[in-house]
Amino acid sequence: MKTVFSPLHAGHGGQMELVAGEIVPGFEKPSRAEFIRARVESEKLGPILAPKEHALDAAKRVHRADYIDFLPTVWPLWQEAGYPGSAMPFTWPTRGLRADVRPTRIDALMGYYSFDAGATFVKGTWDAIKSSYDVGLTAAEIVKAGERTAFALCRPPGHHAGAAFMGGYCFINNAAVVAQWYRDQGAARVAILDVDYHHGNGTQEIFYERDDVLVLNLHGDPNTEYPFFLGHADERGVGRGEGFNHNYPMPAGTPWTKWSEALEDACNKLTAYGPDVVVVSLGVDTFEKDPISQFKLKSEDYPRIGERIARLGLPTLFVMEGGYAVEEIGVNAVGVLTGFEGA
Template identity: 70%
Template sequence: MKTVHSPLHAGHAGQLELTAGRLLPGFEVPERAEIIKARIEAVGLGPILAPTAQTLDVATRVHRPDYVDFLARAWDLWIAAGYEGPALPFVWPTRGLRDDLRPDKITALLGYYSFDGGSAFVAGTWGAIESSYAAALTAADLVASGERGAYALCRPPGHHAGVRAAGGYCYLNNAACAATRLRDAGAARVAILDVDFHHGNGTQEIFWTRGDVAVVNLHGDPATEYPYFLGAADERGVGPGEGFNLNLPMAAGADWAIWGEALTTGLSAIRAWGVDALVVSLGVDTWEGDPISHFRLKTSDYPRIGAAIAALGLPTVFVQEGGYAVAAIGDNAVGVLEGFEGR
C-alpha cells in the first residue's frame, strides 16, 4: 500500500489547547505522524510518497470559501495585531448571539471560525493544514487511478472540521475532501467510515443533506464524550441525505465484543448503500491506553478492523485522524493497514 505524507506537518508544533478549564500543551503532536511513518518503514508496508501540489478548489467546495481563506491568513492576522504565542479563541457566537455578522478583529474571528479552544494556530499551522489536505487528495487520486487502497498520513487531522468551523485539532476535513475527489473522479456514491473514538461531527455536518456521500460513525456516546453536541443515534440525515447518516455511539469501556459488533452493523449499512468507494477516517484513540479516550480495544484488534474493511471489496482511502497514545500509535494505525492488506 502506498502512503502519502509531508514533513510540513512538523511546523504545527508547540500549540496549546483549552481543556476542562486548563490551558495545556496540545495532545496532537508531531511525534504521532513520525512514529506511524517509522512503523510503515519497519514493516515494509510500501512506498511513502510526497503529496502532489493541489489547488484549494475541493476545500472551498467542502467548506465555506471565507473559512478556508481565514485558515490561510489566521497566523499573519494574529502577528499583525501584535499578539504573541499560539492563537486561540476565547469567545464564540453561541446561543443568543448573532453568527451572521463576521467581525474584523482576529480575536473575534478565531471564535467565529471555530467551535472550541482545541485548534490553535502557530507559525507553521497553515503549511501543515495545506500539506495534510494535499496528502488526502493525492491518496484519493491513487485510488481513483486503480490502487486498491492508499493511506494519507494526515496531520493535522480533519474529521471535526465543519463547513465553517475548526475544532478538535481539525481545520480542513481531509476525509470529506477525499470523498469529494472520489466523486469528482466518477464514483456515484462514496461512504465515509469513521472509526475514531470521537464522533466526526464535521463530516456529518458537511454531508447531512446529501445522499451521494454516506457517513457511518462509531464513537463514544455524546452524553459523556467530546464533542458532546452531535452524534446521537437518531441523527439520520435530512432531505436527500435522509437514511445516509448512521451513528453508532457506545458507552465508555467498550471492548472488541461491543465495538466489533458496531463495526459489523456499520459495514452492513455500507454494503446496503451500494457505494463505489470508501474513505476511512482512521482514528486509533479507541486503544485501551489512550490518554483522552475511553474504549478498550487492544493492539491485536486493529488488524481485524482492516480485514473487515477489506472484505467490502471497495477501493479504499485511509485518512489518519486521532490516536494520542503516541508510543502505540504506529502499531495500531499500521495494524489496520496490514489487516486490510491481508498480512
C-alpha cells in the same frame, strides 16, 4: 500499499490548547505522525510518497470559501495584533448572539470560525494544514488511478472541521474533501466510515442533507464524550439525506466484542449502499491506553478492523485522524493497514 506523507506537518508543533480549565500543550503533536511513518517503514508496508501540490478548489467544494480563505491569514493577523503564544479563540457566537455579522478583529474571527479552543495556530500551522490536504488528495488520486488502497498519513486531522468551522485539532476536513473529489471525478456513490473514538461531527454536518455520500460513525456517547453536541443515534440525516447518516454511540469502557458488533452492522449498511469507493477516517484513539479516550480496544484488535474492511471488496482510502497514545499509535494505525493488506 502506498503511503503519502509530508514532513511539513511538523511545523504545527508546540501549539497550546484549552482543556479542563488549563492551557496545556496540544495532545495532537508531531510525534504522532512520526511514529506512524516509522512503523510504515519497519513493517515494509510499501513506498512512502511526497504529496503533490493542489489548489484549494477541492476544499471549497465542502467548506465555505470565506472559511478556507481565512485559514492562511490567522497567524499573520495574530502577529500583527501583537498577541503572544498560540492563536486561540476565547469567545463564540452561541445561542442568542449574532453569527450573521463577520467581525474584523483576529481574536473575534477565531471564535467566529471555530467551535472550541482546540484548533490553535503557531507559525507553521497553515503549511501543515495545506500539506495534510495535499496528502489526502494525492492518496485519493492513487486509488482513483486503479490501486486497491492507499494511506493518507494526514496531520493535522480533519473530521471535526465543518463547512465553516474548525475545532478538535481539525481545520480542513480531509475525508470530506476526498469524498467530494471522488464524486466530482465521477463516482456515483461514496461512503465514509469513521472509526475514531470521537464523533466526526464535521463530516456529518457537511453531508447531512445528501444521499450520495453515506456517513457511518462509531464513537463515544456524546452525552459524556467530546464533541458532545452531535453524534446521537437518532441523527439520521434530513431531506434527501434522511437515512444516509448512521451513528453508533457507545459507552466508556466498550471492549472489542461490543465495538466489533457496531463495525459489523456499519459494514453491512455500507455493502447495502454499494459505494464506488470507501473513505475510512482512521482514528486509533479507541485504544485502551489512549489518554483522552475511554474504549478498551487492544493492539491485536486493529488488524481485525482492517480485515473486516477488506472483506467489503471495495476501493478503500485510509485517511489518518486521531490517536494519542503516542508510543502505540504506529502499531495500531499500521495494524489496521496490514490487516487490510493481509486479508
